[in-house]
Amino acid sequence: MRLRSYASIAAGILLPLTLACSGSSSSSTTAPSKPAKTLTYTDPAGTGWRLVKDASSTSTRIVLDLVGPSGTKTRGVGFNLQAEPKAKFGTFANGLPINDTGVYQLLSAAADPNEPIALVGGVKPGNVLSVGIYQKDRAQPAQDSGAPLCQIAVELDPSKGLESGDHLALSVVKAKVIPEDIGSASDDLYTLNQKMRMADITIATGSLSAK
Amino acid sequence: MSSRSRRSHSRLLPALAFALAAAPTLTAQSHPAPLLPASRIVTLRAQIPASIAKAKSALLDSRSTLGLGDGASFLAHNPFVNAQGRTVAHFHQLYEGHRVWGAEAIAYVEAGGDVETLTSGLEKQVSVQGNPKLTTSQAIQAALKDLEPKGPMTAQPKVELVAFPSHFTGGIATRFDPKKKAEVVDLGMSTWAKAPAEPYVWAYEVKTLLSNNKDGHREMSYIVDADTGAILRKWNALQGDTPASGTGQSYYRGSVNLSTAQAGDGTFALNALDKGTQPNPYVASQGGTQLGLTTYYAYADMNTGMLGFLPYAGHTTNAWGNGTVYPSPWDYVNGMPIFDYSSDGSQAWLQGSLTPAGETAAVDAHYGLSTTWDFYKNVFNRDGVDNLGTSTFGIVHDLQYSFWSGAAPLQDNAQWSPWYFGMEFGDGTYPDLPFGMIAVTEMDITGHELSHGVTEYSAGLIYDGFSGALNEGNSDFFGKMVQAYADGGATGTTIPEFPAGDLTKWEVGHKSVPSGALRYMYKPSLDGLSADGWYDGIQMLDVHFSSGVLNRCLFFLSQGASSDSSNLTYSPYLPGGMTGLGNDTAARIWYKTLTEHLTPDADFDAARAASIQSADELYGAGSPEETAVMNAWAAVNVGSAPGQPPRVRVSFPVINPPGSFLDTNAVPSGILAKVQIFPTRTTVQIHCDVTNTTNTKVDWSLATPTEGNQAGHINPDGTWTTPGWTFYEDLIPITATSEADPAQFAKGRVILVELDADTDNEIDAVDLGSVAMAWGIPTAPHGSVNITGASVSDWDFVFFDQAFENAFSVQ
Numbered sequence A: 001m002r003l004r005s006y007a008s009i010a011a012g013i014l015l016p017l018t019l020a021c022s023g024s025s026s027s028s029t030t031a032p033s034k035p036a037k038t039l040t041y042t043d044p045a046g047t048g049w050r051l052v053k054d055a056s057s058t059s060t061r062i063v064l065d066l067v068g069p070s071g072t073k074t075r076g077v078g079f080n081l082q083a084e085p086k087a088k089f090g091t092f093a094n095g096l097p098i099n100d101t102g103v104y105q106l107l108s109a110a111a112d113p114n115e116p117i118a119l120v121g122g123v124k125p126g127n128v129l130s131v132g133i134y135q136k137d138r139a140q141p142a143q144d145s146g147a148p149l150c151q152i153a154v155e156l157d158p159s160k161g162l163e164s165g166d167h168l169a170l171s172v173v174k175a176k177v178i179p180e181d182i183g184s185a186s187d188d189l190y191t192l193n194q195k196m197r198m199a200d201i202t203i204a205t206g207s208l209s210a211k
Numbered sequence B: 001m002s003s004r005s006r007r008s009h010s011r012l013l014p015a016l017a018f019a020l021a022a023a024p025t026l027t028a029q030s031h032p033a034p035l036l037p038a039s040r041i042v043t044l045r046a047q048i049p050a051s052i053a054k055a056k057s058a059l060l061d062s063r064s065t066l067g068l069g070d071g072a073s074f075l076a077h078n079p080f081v082n083a084q085g086r087t088v089a090h091f092h093q094l095y096e097g098h099r100v101w102g103a104e105a106i107a108y109v110e111a112g113g114d115v116e117t118l119t120s121g122l123e124k125q126v127s128v129q130g131n132p133k134l135t136t137s138q139a140i141q142a143a144l145k146d147l148e149p150k151g152p153m154t155a156q157p158k159v160e161l162v163a164f165p166s167h168f169t170g171g172i173a174t175r176f177d178p179k180k181k182a183e184v185v186d187l188g189m190s191t192w193a194k195a196p197a198e199p200y201v202w203a204y205e206v207k208t209l210l211s212n213n214k215d216g217h218r219e220m221s222y223i224v225d226a227d228t229g230a231i232l233r234k235w236n237a238l239q240g241d242t243p244a245s246g247t248g249q250s251y252y253r254g255s256v257n258l259s260t261a262q263a264g265d266g267t268f269a270l271n272a273l274d275k276g277t278q279p280n281p282y283v284a285s286q287g288g289t290q291l292g293l294t295t296y297y298a299y300a301d302m303n304t305g306m307l308g309f310l311p312y313a314g315h316t317t318n319a320w321g322n323g324t325v326y327p328s329p330w331d332y333v334n335g336m337p338i339f340d341y342s343s344d345g346s347q348a349w350l351q352g353s354l355t356p357a358g359e360t361a362a363v364d365a366h367y368g369l370s371t372t373w374d375f376y377k378n379v380f381n382r383d384g385v386d387n388l389g390t391s392t393f394g395i396v397h398d399l400q401y402s403f404w405s406g407a408a409p410l411q412d413n414a415q416w417s418p419w420y421f422g423m424e425f426g427d428g429t430y431p432d433l434p435f436g437m438i439a440v441t442e443m444d445i446t447g448h449e450l451s452h453g454v455t456e457y458s459a460g461l462i463y464d465g466f467s468g469a470l471n472e473g474n475s476d477f478f479g480k481m482v483q484a485y486a487d488g489g490a491t492g493t494t495i496p497e498f499p500a501g502d503l504t505k506w507e508v509g510h511k512s513v514p515s516g517a518l519r520y521m522y523k524p525s526l527d528g529l530s531a532d533g534w535y536d537g538i539q540m541l542d543v544h545f546s547s548g549v550l551n552r553c554l555f556f557l558s559q560g561a562s563s564d565s566s567n568l569t570y571s572p573y574l575p576g577g578m579t580g581l582g583n584d585t586a587a588r589i590w591y592k593t594l595t596e597h598l599t600p601d602a603d604f605d606a607a608r609a610a611s612i613q614s615a616d617e618l619y620g621a622g623s624p625e626e627t628a629v630m631n632a633w634a635a636v637n638v639g640s641a642p643g644q645p646p647r648v649r650v651s652f653p654v655i656n657p658p659g660s661f662l663d664t665n666a667v668p669s670g671i672l673a674k675v676q677i678f679p680t681r682t683t684v685q686i687h688c689d690v691t692n693t694t695n696t697k698v699d700w701s702l703a704t705p706t707e708g709n710q711a712g713h714i715n716p717d718g719t720w721t722t723p724g725w726t727f728y729e730d731l732i733p734i735t736a737t738s739e740a741d742p743a744q745f746a747k748g749r750v751i752l753v754e755l756d757a758d759t760d761n762e763i764d765a766v767d768l769g770s771v772a773m774a775w776g777i778p779t780a781p782h783g784s785v786n787i788t789g790a791s792v793s794d795w796d797f798v799f800f801d802q803a804f805e806n807a808f809s810v811q
């Protein structure tokens, strides 16, 4: 009991200090440390590589589509997305933090539904989401990148102490695509060596905040 | 279905569960079945065809309860009548007339006519789509492409269309690396095919025989997908024992009596006409005739390059050998065996094979195999290997394949050859190599090899995983029983005891391995590799080391266990010790288990339940013999002794559950269930489960299999920063030992892979793009994209994904 009352007192002392430093809106006077209940996301501007909000998003789970420039053909994409520690990356029905939207042809031409595919995702130390989705069979054509190529998700996690008004910075720290021309298996090794390289891209992120 | 049996340690055979559960609660001893007079047995034998028909109709009647359709049937093999008058028949499961690979039932027809069946080894709900697309000759071509014979085939491959359960699909195989003293991934024996999506497919079983001076003697068998031609499983049918490692003057047993044959010209041959009434099928296939157990020596045909064997015949005195042996005659300067040649130079055999010293190994083999034959005949009323009197043989001074010289001596090894229906014995490398063997023809080894044949024609235990461990342990035990029988004069219908307290009698190869022994049945871990008891992860051991569980169990059953913890026969799993039943009783219980109650895929739990069932039938439920069987298994950490509380159990979680890619693609199925794949240079979390105790703490230890590359250490909380090196073959063993009960531990295995495929010094999901680009390209320009070490295939995605997700899973 004693410990608990001490904690209340401490909070009471800190409260005015916080208010004094803050030039915030009127709503914060009644609940300055109000736990966040929803997430909002504003899409970035532009027509290049970008993460845009998918219609399947809910108030507590933002699903982001990776969309590329129309007319650019690719065979796969991978990227590392750094987020504030308070942002929690969500998973999809496949158990992974990346979802296939069906644009890339992940199966080989044999199309055995059980064959292993190049789809991977995880969260590295520092809350870096690292995901990749790639076509493996070079007999499959490269795909136009102007459609949602894959999805990721950010969720509201009550255990992370997210507060209303918090802004959650997102930044893509590395991103590469497999280009359309990766040479042919009949090319000499030198040519293949030159062509079998991933190309750097820049992915724009929007603004993620809690309310 | 695919998850059944072998990986589940707690599984009981359903048909035996009742006996196991009910027995300890019985207070009064029930009466075992009495032995029947010989005349009655003869009558029952004559009725075997009728008994089989009866058993078959019982199996057919139970098809719907077993989940089998009308297309299911059963084919009997190796029926026999036991001493109680019970007819025992093993049945292959058939689907549309074809064998379902690895699936068998056992039926029992009592003398009074009652029929019971053991059906836990059957495949349920079998259904195969479509018809086989490949012809038999296309299937043979697919197998030969993998076999890559260097010389001519010795015989046309044997082909059979089977319904193949996909969960038996092979993939990653492991082998024992004697230099590393550890299990490693065996790339040569791994099949890089994916398990078919359907649970059952049409496939061809293709058996091959090579015996020439370029390939040596090889008997590779294959399962070829009848739809795609993919190799779904392959295995070496030869059951060799390398990993551990008239009157005649024998080397091992002094002067012995030999059963020989006299020819019309008065000369003699090592041919025991009283052992074997049916001709040897392999000799017959080569245009020859062999009746009776025969001993040969190996030769190479200099014109065709084929390996063969010639009889020890034309002997004028019928006094064989001189009591001395010699090591394989080997020219170390030129790296070649030293041969003698026939007068016209058309045939060559190892130098000295026909001298008196060369005959000595033949005397040991002939005497050892003859005694083994008599042992099975007199003690168990078994007519040879297959109980049908088919003649077998041994080849001494055997020749194998060497990369350098074509033909080379078989060295510290002996093996059972299913195709030959015979055995081969090496000359040993001692004293050229100080840890090598003298001629590999010691009595317990000849008994061991012939017993592999008995297993093939009874329980049919599949030669890998748990069933492989049982197969090996069974051979070691009966090898010892043959030795005891010989020591006691090789006559009579019972097995005598060894001198009390002489543990060397329970060492396999005690005399033939001057530096020690091949295996120590009373304490298998004395060899530094074998298991003294079951633990989670034991299935990763070579069958010659996991066999330690059955070896020690049967030693305890026969000789008892000490309660003195300083004694070599003490078990921490049964601290109070136990009294043994003696050789004869232990062997009768186990022989009945092998021939009547085990199916091909049996594991240790199934063996425990089956041996309790055998003890019940022989001596009654609640009998001291039954209690001894339970105690002997408890003493090797399988099941509990009567009245013992549940044991502390330490286990690693299943990473690759039944049906996952790495489960269904491994040999044996399930062997990779708990193998964790991690990236190098990454901090990962190791988990294990501890049950039946409140103190769930474990002590971690980490072995480093590759010399010079340290794997680091695991912190008390289970975190581990993986090292920066990777060598795909290595399976790094991790041991978790219970603090509550230090006798309980689990061994996990880890494979480290390098994921930085684009060599930017960062392991991330972008690396997988470089791997994907190289898929299907035989020679990828960037070597670092080969995650598994082979050219990039679907396996690389599986290994990448597993390692990545094990390290960076979303919390």
Ligand SMILES: [Zn+2]
Pocket (backbone or CB within 6 Å): B239, B240, B241, B448, B452, B472, B475
């Ligand atoms: Zn063996």
